[in-house]
Amino acid sequence: MKIEVNKRYVGKIFSLLKLEYPEVSCFLNHETPFQLLISTILSAQCTDERVNIVTEKLFKDYRTQEDFVKIPSSKLEKYIYSTGFFKQKAKSIKNCSKMLIEKYDGEVPNFMNELVKLPGVGRKTASVVLGNVFKIPSIAVDTHVTRLTNLLGIVDTIDPVKIEFKLKEYLPKNDWINSSHYLIIHGRNVCNAKKPKCSICILSKICPSFKLEI
Secondary structure (H helix, E strand, C coil): CCCCCCHHHHHHHHHHHHHHCCCCCCCCCCCCHHHHHHHHHHCCCCCHHHHHHHHHHHHHHCCCHHHHHHCCHHHHHHHHHHHCCHHHHHHHHHHHHHHHHHHHCCCCCCCHHHHCCCCCCCHHHHHHHHHHCCCCCCCCCCHHHHHHHHHCCCCCCCCHHHHHHHHHHHCCHHHHHHHHHHHHHHHHHCCCCCCCCHHHCCCCCCCCCCCCCC
16 A cells, blocks of 8 residues: 555544544553653563553652662662663663752753753653653654554654654644554554554554455
8 A cells, every 4th residue: 555654644643543542641650750760761671561560569669769879789670670671770770860869959850851861761761751741742752653653654764763753743742742652552452563453453444554364
């Protein structure tokens, strides 16, 4: 199927996804900006479900930046072991907590250029925090967003920054935050990487990657 990628096409995709998923929100459980920041650091190469299991216990025992600075690395690593890359994540979390205390008076900054200065924080993590905590229009690009935007022909790249700015080019600002949520939930529920359910996909009539299931 040949498609013309423009604002109308991309707008149609997200209009259909809005109908399919009228209620979407951040998939990482959190009560504070700091908790979401830590959860998103932990979510690298890990499922949100696993992160939520880990942080349910972690955030009961450790709540503040000071708590995470004081906890021995070996103990923190045991808490977060199942999220993978636990040594690097523990290091990032402790250094991030320390920097928040020393440079930002314990407050999570609400600017992209400040967030990405924090250890373990890239554009994806910063975008998650900006959008879901501060309601600042942002698009977080994860593996689901990367995969679906390519399958739908919106982009032809796996570069997350290029994908982020291409989506921003096509979508109005008030759709930026939830655009990631729509693609993530659809990637999990229908457009599964291993076994896509094309026959029940709400996007099947316009998707260039549609395949009949055998």
